[in-house]
C-alpha cells in the first residue's frame with residue numbers, strides 16, 4: 001500500500017487512536033488479548049505455561065471442553081461439511097439449522113425461533129427490522145452495545161433512561177405520541193453490573209403504554225430460573241416478553257444468536273432482517289454444538305443449581321469482606337476499583353495470585369466506575385470460590401483498595 005498523507009482525516013484518526021493505545025501500553029495500563037494456551041480443563045486455564053483460575057468467562061455452566069460438544073462438532077463436520085453454500089435464503093437451509101431453531105423455540109416456550117451468525121448481529125438486525133423512522137425506542141443506558149447499535153441503525157428515535165430508573169422509563173413512554181410505534185429494549189442481566197431487569201414492572205409499563213418489549217438474555221439463559229430458562233422463569237412470568245433474544249456464545253459455548261417469538265413475528269423478521277438475509281448460513285458445526293449445548297443445559301440441571309450456589313457464596317463472601325460489588329445478584333460481579341490506575345494495579349495483583357480476572361475501564365463503563373469484572377461458573381467448586389475470595393482480599397490490601405469495615 002502506498003504511504004498515506006498524514007493529514008488525511010481517516011489516517012489521522014487511526015494514528016491518533018493508535019498513539020493513545022501505545023501510551024497506555026507504555027505506562028503499563030493496558031491488558032488486552034491475553035494468550036490462553038489451554039481452556040479445556042474445567043475452571044482452570046493455562047496462560048504462558050501457568051495454571052490460573054478462570055474468572056473472566058461467560059461459560060457459566062462450565063461446558064467448554066465437554067466431550068459431547070466435541071463429538072457433535074466432529075459428527076456435523078462429517079455429515080454436512082464445515083461451511084454453507086451461502087445465505088440460507090439463497091443457497092439452502094440445512095436440517096441442523098431447523099433442528100436448532102425448533103429446540104430453541106421449545107426451550108424458550110415460543111412458537112418459533114430463528115438463528116443468526118452472532119448475538120451482536122441478532123440484536124442489530126432484529127431491531128432494525130422491527131422499527132424505523134417515526135418509531136421510538138426506549139432503552140436503559142447500560143444496555144449492551146449491540147442493542148444501542150441496532151437502535152441507531154434502525155433510524156427510529158432513541159430515548160434513553162438512567163440505568164434501572166423505571167420512573168424515567170415511564171416518563172419517556174408518556175412523552176411519545178400515542179399512535180407511534182414503541183419498542184422497549186433491555187438486558188435481562190446487565191453485563192457490566194450483574195443486576196437483573198425488573199421484569200414485572202417493565203411488563204406493566206409496556207402494557208400500559210402499548211409498547212413492544214424486547215429482552216436480551218445473553219447473560220440470563222443458563223443463569224436465571226430454577227432450570228436456567230431465563231428471566232421469565234426467574235420471575236414466574238412465562239410468555240410476557242414479545243421478543244426474546246439470546247446468544248449461543250455464553251452458557252451454551254458455541255457461536256451465534258437467536259430470536260424466539262410468535263410464529264408471525266419470526267416469519268416477518270426472517271424476511272426483513274438484513275443480518276439474516278445478506279450473510280452466510282451459520283456453519284453446521286457451530287449449529288450442532290449449539291444444539292448439543294442446549295440439550296446438556298436441559299439434561300444436566302445440576303449445573304444450573306451449582307452455578308447459583310457458587311454465585312450466592314461468591315457474592316456473600318465479597319460483601320462480607322467489604323468489597324463494593326454494586327447490586328449484582330448474578331455470576332457477573334463488578335469489583336469496583338475506581339480510577340484506571342487502581343483498576344490496573346488490582347488486576348496485576350490478582351493475576352499474580354493466579355486468578356484470571358480482567359479490568360473494565362472507561363469508556364466501556366462511565367468515568368470513575370472502573371472495575372474488575374469477575375464471573376463464577378458451575379465449573380468452580382467451593383474451594384475455588386474460597387480461594388478467589390482470599391486472593392482478592394489479599395490483593396486489595398496490597399494495592400490499598402478501600403474495603404468497607
Ligand SMILES: Cc1ncc(COP(=O)(O)O)c(C=O)c1O
Nearest residue numbers: 118119120144146191218247249
Ligand atoms: C448483553 C449482550 N448482548 C449481546 C452480546 C453479543 O453476543 P455475541 O458475543 O454472541 O455476539 C453480548 C456479548 O458479550 C452481550 O453481553
